[in-house]
Amino acid sequence: MVNRMVLNETSYFGKGAIEAVASEFKARGYRKAAVITDKDLVKFEVATKVTDLLDQAAINYALYDGIVPNPTIQNVKDGVAFVQASKADCIIAIGGGSPIDTAKAIGIIITNPTFANVISLEGVADTKQPSLPIFAIPTTSGTAAEVTINYVITDEENHRKFVCVDPHDIPIVAFVDSDLMMGMPKTLAAATGMDAMTHAIEGLITKGAWEMSDMLHLKAIEIIGRSLRDSVNGDQSGREEMALGQYIAGMGFSNVGLGLVHGMAHPLSAWYNIPHGVACASLLPTVMKYNKDFTGDKYRDIAKALGIEDAETMSIEAVRDAACEAIDQLSKDVGIPATISELGVKAEDIPAIAQDALKDVCTPGNPRDTSIEEIVSIYRSLM
Template sequence: MTVNRMILNETSYFGKGAIKEVANEARKRDFKKALVVTDKDLIRFEVATKVVDVLKNAGLEYEVYDGIVPNPSIEDVQAGVKACQAAGADYLVAIGGGSPIDTAKAIGIIVENPEFADVVSLEGEVGTKNPCLPILAVPTTSGTAAEVTINYVITDKANQRKFVCVDPHDIPVVAFIDSDMMMGMPKGLCASTGMDALTHAIEGFITKGAWEMTDMLHIKAIEIISHALRDSVAGNQEAREKMALGQYIAGMGFSNVGLGLVHGMAHPLSAWYNTPHGVACAALLPLIMDFNKEYTGEKYREIAVNIGIKEAAELPLPEVRERAVQAVKQLGIDVGIPKRLSELGVKEEDIPKIAEDAFNDVCSPGNPREATVEEIAALYRSML
């Protein structure tokens, strides 16, 4: 009998105004001083300031570290560790998308497990001894679900690659899912992070490690995201509220069962071309869904039903699989996702190397259909 594991936050708050609970959680846990981990744009546009003001108005001590950049690197993490130690912080408040929250996870792990100060040794599942410095996570995008996962991704610039770290000790203790924090997303970011959330839900649903509880989560996430994303991109707050919930539900699932080839192939695109992670996943999702479709049993039927494809329950399986792929492809088109990898800067001469990187990525073995390096290269070429 297979033993399945579920790891989730201790506490999560949902809804407009949820960030007001940040101060209450810090007080009741007797935290003394926060390092606020965010990026300069979120400070400049006064998004992160909303949370900082909660700390300030409650009389709680904090310092701000806003040195986070997209696709954070080993050096960014190490700078954050120094900032945390210099501040004397005993907890982290991570505000942003995947980059600030992922960086906060790495900072928190290294502060409590200094033997991993080189960062790169955290790759994969290394079994750290101590839980990370406590993290209160406030997402500002509706896609990465970093606030509820045990994963984080760091860029190794020297070797032009991204690596995934999987560690139950890094999960934020509290998450605050507040759609007010997500209203500032521009359309492009809303679209790419939303499609990333759909990728999480679909890959988590069909990955080799999927089981009944995660299937329940992923199929609900597919339903919510596929119906809300277009309106969310248009700026509708109710839709953004739904997307905030849908992406979190997807995170509850995939964090515990893994992903697949979409993420395996997306990571090298970010490492080589600095492609935003959500854009890379969104562009690749229909292609890899098509590649996987004959290895997924009836699951594409469930996807099709929950996306809202008419008569999906009765259609022949080959047809319903194709309809599911096309529906996801159309959703990406409708929200402005690039159709060709050349639009992301991908070059033909790089494909052999990025295909190797994708084959070796920690996410790729979870794919329901095994793929060789040559097959991965052919998939990249088909989208050039």
């Protein structure tokens, strides 16, 4: 079997990493950047930490701050029109998964105009040209959009999210700077952090996993497990560690896929506009328990990465339960809602939501084959 790894050309890590933005821009000979972000990041002067550097370096740019959470097809179309009108020859995406995902779709459409119908990008699109070059600057520690070949767009008309997978969309440079993550409120740090843990665990147990991806995911579980609580409490070193842990998880899952947590989370976000990280976090402990008997020794590896005492010598049944309990406790410790009804999910919608989850591109990667009845049961158990 042939396994493929696609990663960024260049990445910078650590406090102050964004200071390399101007030198990278100039070294690559770009003339003008389209800065893509959202209004809150401009309002709270997070995006301006980057644009101030561009101003100081006399770099020409146009600012588009119209990105919304769970970005839509129309959001992408508006972004394409803006970037084309700006005549920018590169994109600087600042934000969580929403601005960076939208930037990927925009960049791909600009260089592959036959995919102007955004829905045509769903799944594995046969694009021919690399995206307009993207510099990705994350402001949350969870999505790892800066290092993945995936992005997710919301089809509002049909109440669904669709996943796009394309090696041509990966940002050419990532700047992973914890300074930009210090402004996250506790709830966002918790949700994005548990999303990163979901990436690491699902990437470890997905059907496409192999030795190199396992190495990345286990290290990510270790880092996230020891740093997420501190990150949620606003500790700088905790957020620095989370920035690295979520990136490492992204290096892995981007190349091997995910599973049922993401398959079930996507329709929750599409139907109720629940933030993606919150949806994943609310599902992870329960779906881990659902999968536990189909994961071989990997829950033992998870338990060891989390530092669970006696993980090496426990029976496989006991260590699987211990791993599930540890993730459940982490989720509770950082304040993730215990039920999906708290997130606005309606019992009468569950059969239709479950159909969307079964059809989601992430679901086939789950280690345990599932059915509509079992998905309905999982949703209802979380009400």
